[in-house]
Amino acid sequence: MNLCSLRSSSRGNSAVAFTDKTKILVDCGISGKTALCCLADINISPEEIDAIVVTHEHIDHIRGVGVLCRKFNIPVYASEGTWYAMEREIGVIPRECIRVFSDVYFDIGDIEVRPFDIPHDAAEPCGYAFFSQSGSAAVATDMGCIDDGVINALRGCDTVLLEANHDINMLAMGNYPQSLKNRIRGRKGHLANDDAGKVAAELVKHGTKNILLGHLSMENNYPPLAYNTVKNALESENIYMGRDVILDVARRDEISQCRDCLTV
Ligand SMILES: [Zn+2]
Ligand SMILES: [Zn+2]
Secondary structure, eight states, X not given: OEEEEEEEETTEEEEEEXXXXXXEEEOOOSOHHHHHHHHHHTTOOGGGOOEEEOOXXXXXXXXXXXXXXXXXXXXXXXXXXXXXXXXXXXXXXXGGGXXXXXXXXXXXXXXXXXXXXXXXXXSSOEEEEEEETTEEEEEEOSOSSOOHHHHHHHTTOSEEEEEOOBOHHHHHHSSSOHHHHHHHHSTTSOOBHHHHHHHHHHHHHTTOOEEEEEOBOSSSOOHHHHHHHHHHHHHTTTOOBTTTBEEEEOOOOXXXXXXXXXXX
């Protein structure tokens, strides 16, 4: 089981979970063209994508969903609440591509998909854990706090894309209006670096081997700051990089920095 983040930041998120047989795109909050460039970088063609699973209706998660679905006839999976909330934004989806799930688990190819509730200010948001014979992975971003349901869903996953949205001091000192600061810090907002560190330690203690930090704020975080905050939290629990866990930060480049996209 592989998990690769194409791009991840407060401005656009997309990742792909895949085995040799099955490729699942998790969100497409970047443009369709950028997604194609990013997929080409990892040698995946859009025709190979078996499904797009959507976490929630915010634009940084759905920007390119409709385009990719219509162009390549890719089925789109989402919770009922997310479907109703995102329908107008993503445009017309062919009837045969609509997959509204209510089951706890479902299969796509040789991957078992397990959605789990996340505390976030959207209609019916969820994270996803993926299981195959070759291992497990999960995407867990856009969470104002971590509850037992999230921990249980992530526990034991080999690889986790985990939100480290902001540094609490940068957010407090930054230019955002107070109402937005309150929303981000709220229990249905976004996860701070400090909290990501605590969750990361819990996950490693239960077997997680790879943690990729994602959904970093473009205004209130820096990749080295997120990395070092989580690293310090892990080391305070005697968990060491390289020996016990591989820790990395997902790419959050602006779209204009994607070389191939400049020509389209
Ligand atoms: Zn969101
Ligand atoms: Zn988001």
